Amino acid sequence: MNNPQKLFSYSQNWNIWRLIMTDLDQIVIEERNIEKMEVFFSCIDKNTGSVFWKNKRFLDEKFWTGIEDTKSNLLFLHMFEKPDMPLHKKIIAVNLIDGTIDWINHELTYFACDDNFIYAYKQNFESKEYFKLEKESGQIISSLGNEEDAKPYLNLIPEKNYSRYLFSSPISQLENEVLINLIRNHAINSKYNAFIEYILFKDFLIFNFYDKASEAFLINKLFIINQYSQKILHTETINSATPAPVPDSFFIYDDILYFIKNKKELIAYKL
Numbered sequence: 001m002n003n004p005q006k007l008f009s010y011s012q013n014w015n016i017w018r019l020i021m022t023d024l025d026q027i028v029i030e031e032r033n034i035e036k037m038e039v040f041f042s043c044i045d046k047n048t049g050s051v052f053w054k055n056k057r058f059l060d061e062k063f064w065t066g067i068e069d070t071k072s073n074l075l076f077l078h079m080f081e082k083p084d085m086p087l088h089k090k091i092i093a094v095n096l097i098d099g100t101i102d103w104i105n106h107e108l109t110y111f112a113c114d115d116n117f118i119y120a121y122k123q124n125f126e127s128k129e130y131f132k133l134e135k136e137s138g139q140i141i142s143s144l145g146n147e148e149d150a151k152p153y154l155n156l157i158p159e160k161n162y163s164r165y166l167f168s169s170p171i172s173q174l175e176n177e178v179l180i181n182l183i184r185n186h187a188i189n190s191k192y193n194a195f196i197e198y199i200l201f202k203d204f205l206i207f208n209f210y211d212k213a214s215e216a217f218l219i220n221k222l223f224i225i226n227q228y229s230q231k232i233l234h235t236e237t238i239n240s241a242t243p244a245p246v247p248d249s250f251f252i253y254d255d256i257l258y259f260i261k262n263k264k265e266l267i268a269y270k271l
Helices: 147-154 177-186
Strands: 006-010 015-021 026-035 038-045 049-054 065-073 074-080 088-095 101-105 109-113 119-121 129-133 142-144 166-167 198-199 204-212 218-226 232-242 250-253 255-262 264-268
Touching: 015 065, 015 255, 015 264, 026 065, 038 065, 038 074, 065 088, 065 232, 074 109, 074 147, 088 109, 109 142, 166 198, 177 198, 177 204, 177 218, 198 250, 204 232, 204 250, 232 255
Parallel strands: none
Antiparallel strands: 006 264, 015 026, 026 038, 038 049, 065 074, 074 088, 088 101, 109 119, 119 129, 129 142, 166 250, 198 204, 204 218, 218 232, 250 255, 255 264
């Protein structure tokens, strides 16, 4: 088995807030400059890191925009009902090819989508009214009524397909004692073993653990090991100063391992 091969790293020195994989084998990255309260959206190739478009903002909104979902060739964004409040408003459909806006709905809020349609709602005084929209144009096809009336339609929406992902699991779910001992031997001085997470993929055992970096911060270390030869294939510091353990520090999509280093750098390794 070959060693992990680094494919790319991507950083603009802003906090990477969220990633979303697209049906076009892209990664959309939501980055935030917390000090200046600015948000930027970029789209890169999932295998090479090459940029399709970057540093986009929409509707002249500097900060209060976020990712909802993606389907086929579209990315769906939202704005907020009020600044720094969690309630979403508006649907902004962005073309993934060039990062331009295909359509906007100023009145509705995104709920879900399937291959052909968007499902959205309007928040009334005491209830929500649901609508079915044509995905490519945003045109409203029909009203589905209130939450009770809309249930038969909403229940038919397929769940999001995560079959291409492998997410990390806590070490408490690992049943192989040999691998448990192998991980603990590398984390022998750590007092945070309850927060160790792992992924088994092919011959690879991938795991992270935490050590004290200082009185106030922890260091998060990533290991890639051949689970049979027990040879260390790669080590990396994911976060050099985190105030607390952070779950889901790494994941696999297809056969590529992704993690965000020090909150600002997306790194990809071919496994």
